[in-house]
Amino acid sequence: MIYSLIAAVLVCLLGVHIRKRKRTLLPPGPAGHPIVGNLFELPHNYPWLAYADWAKRYGDVTSFKVFGRAVIIVSSAKAATELFEKRSTNYSDRPRMIMSDELMEWEWNFIHMPYTDRWRRHRRLFHQYFQPRKLTKYYSSQHKLTINLLDQLSRSPQHFVPHIRQYVSSIVLKAAYGYEVQAENDFYVNLALVAMEPVSHAIHENFLVEFMPLLKYVPDWFPGAYFKRLAKDGAKKARDLRDIPFNMVKDLMVLGSAEQSFVCDNLEKLRTEGALDAKEAEDTVRNCAAVIYIDTTSALILTWVLAMVQYPEIQKRAQAHIDAVTRKIRLPEFSDRNSLPYIEAILLEALRWHPIVPLAAPHRAIEEDEYDGYRIPAGATVIANTWAILHDEEVYPEPSIFNPERFLHNGTINFEVQPDPIFSFGYGRRICPGRHLAMNSAWIAVASILATYDISKAVDDNGSIIEPKVEFTDGLVSHPKPFKVQITPRYPEVNKIIHFAKMDIQ
Numbered sequence: 001m002i003y004s005l006i007a008a009v010l011v012c013l014l015g016v017h018i019r020k021r022k023r024t025l026l027p028p029g030p031a032g033h034p035i036v037g038n039l040f041e042l043p044h045n046y047p048w049l050a051y052a053d054w055a056k057r058y059g060d061v062t063s064f065k066v067f068g069r070a071v072i073i074v075s076s077a078k079a080a081t082e083l084f085e086k087r088s089t090n091y092s093d094r095p096r097m098i099m100s101d102e103l104m105e106w107e108w109n110f111i112h113m114p115y116t117d118r119w120r121r122h123r124r125l126f127h128q129y130f131q132p133r134k135l136t137k138y139y140s141s142q143h144k145l146t147i148n149l150l151d152q153l154s155r156s157p158q159h160f161v162p163h164i165r166q167y168v169s170s171i172v173l174k175a176a177y178g179y180e181v182q183a184e185n186d187f188y189v190n191l192a193l194v195a196m197e198p199v200s201h202a203i204h205e206n207f208l209v210e211f212m213p214l215l216k217y218v219p220d221w222f223p224g225a226y227f228k229r230l231a232k233d234g235a236k237k238a239r240d241l242r243d244i245p246f247n248m249v250k251d252l253m254v255l256g257s258a259e260q261s262f263v264c265d266n267l268e269k270l271r272t273e274g275a276l277d278a279k280e281a282e283d284t285v286r287n288c289a290a291v292i293y294i295d296t297t298s299a300l301i302l303t304w305v306l307a308m309v310q311y312p313e314i315q316k317r318a319q320a321h322i323d324a325v326t327r328k329i330r331l332p333e334f335s336d337r338n339s340l341p342y343i344e345a346i347l348l349e350a351l352r353w354h355p356i357v358p359l360a361a362p363h364r365a366i367e368e369d370e371y372d373g374y375r376i377p378a379g380a381t382v383i384a385n386t387w388a389i390l391h392d393e394e395v396y397p398e399p400s401i402f403n404p405e406r407f408l409h410n411g412t413i414n415f416e417v418q419p420d421p422i423f424s425f426g427y428g429r430r431i432c433p434g435r436h437l438a439m440n441s442a443w444i445a446v447a448s449i450l451a452t453y454d455i456s457k458a459v460d461d462n463g464s465i466i467e468p469k470v471e472f473t474d475g476l477v478s479h480p481k482p483f484k485v486q487i488t489p490r491y492p493e494v495n496k497i498i499h500f501a502k503m504d505i506q
Helices: 002-023 047-058 077-086 098-103 117-130 132-155 157-177 187-202 213-217 226-255 262-273 278-293 297-310 312-326 334-339 341-353 386-390 435-452 494-505
Strands: 061-066 069-074 369-371 374-376 381-384 453-457 485-489
Touching: 047 061, 047 069, 047 386, 069 077, 077 369, 077 381, 098 187, 098 213, 098 226, 117 132, 117 278, 132 157, 132 334, 132 435, 132 494, 157 187, 157 226, 157 262, 157 278, 157 297, 157 435, 157 485, 187 226, 226 262, 226 278, 262 278, 297 312, 297 341, 297 435, 297 453, 312 334, 312 341, 312 435, 312 453, 334 341, 334 435, 341 435, 435 453, 435 494
Parallel strands: 069 381
Antiparallel strands: 061 069, 369 374, 453 485
């Protein structure tokens, strides 16, 4: 009896020791090296795939360290919800991002800003204009630009990628600056495209300067300082994106010819009502407008196009749902949205199948915390691996299969079995505030294209089918790699319907 008691006490003491030791440890991860830590294990391409492999080996919350700086990777919906939603006060901050913010000069982007009053002012102003109940005022321009997209697809369907990008840019340029895109190779559309490319690779590429900040002071000409030259070029593009369209509106307001827009409305409000700090207020308007201008929606629509050519049976089913509503005599309208849950499910599945932002913008732990018995140090960078979360086989069975039925039950949208892929837009208080406008733009485009066109595999000059590959670009915002499809009118009256729709909006 006495030996059993001693054994029980020893087991309890050992358990206490293990739990105490665990609480002093970071979440598990790859073994590192003295001083440099995991510097040599860091992924530089498609990091979400590398981190997903780590999650399979070490668990849904993993970590690594470089020069003593801790980075935590979150790869499950359970952990993401617990940390970013339930403990949002501690995880709504952003870490210092040297390459993107200090060298490429994107610090004006409130998506990157620390969790401060400055961020709150930006977020509040943005939300006032783009909350769901305010979005009906954009329906008219979205409808008009969708018709223009359909017309472009009828004339040059092989250029569907630039057409879709122009469509999305046209919506945000109209909303932000009152600017109407005229040409297919528009200066302002290209301005956003060229500005986003360098910063898209700056945030998660693990440049050494992120872990050794003193390197930011290395001269551009110094051997190995190629990152400084990249940053210098990226900084000019970032300034142009932020300043050029904003200054255009200011000039037009002086001339009395500015169109109604986010910038015009807010600058006029500043002129009439004033502000305690007019310069800061104007900068806030300028910065928020540039964030509106940034295009991520085209990645969602192009992912949907790729899915439709891969899954023609889903496309046919979606078209049947639309035909039942429009009877093939008109285009879909926003008022039809509640009657078309299958189209909603397709968009949700496109978000899940390949998230717009596979690896979320980094968060920062303000205070030391504990999760699942492991320590998350104060100041640690905490990153959600959205791709891994939305491809978790236990949550989304057969995750590589495009299946909109995941989100439907008895013909209505339902998230009880498989959850809403809302994480594609971010987490907690840092979730993308423009997501509602983005989803509206995607919905009306997708529904209208399905109503009028068939998307099928392209053929070469010999009549052989060209198999599109399901491949995506690296970077913060991930698009499908270039692929070819064939876009053809579904029935003879399609061109007539588009023609009459154009006449109605002129």
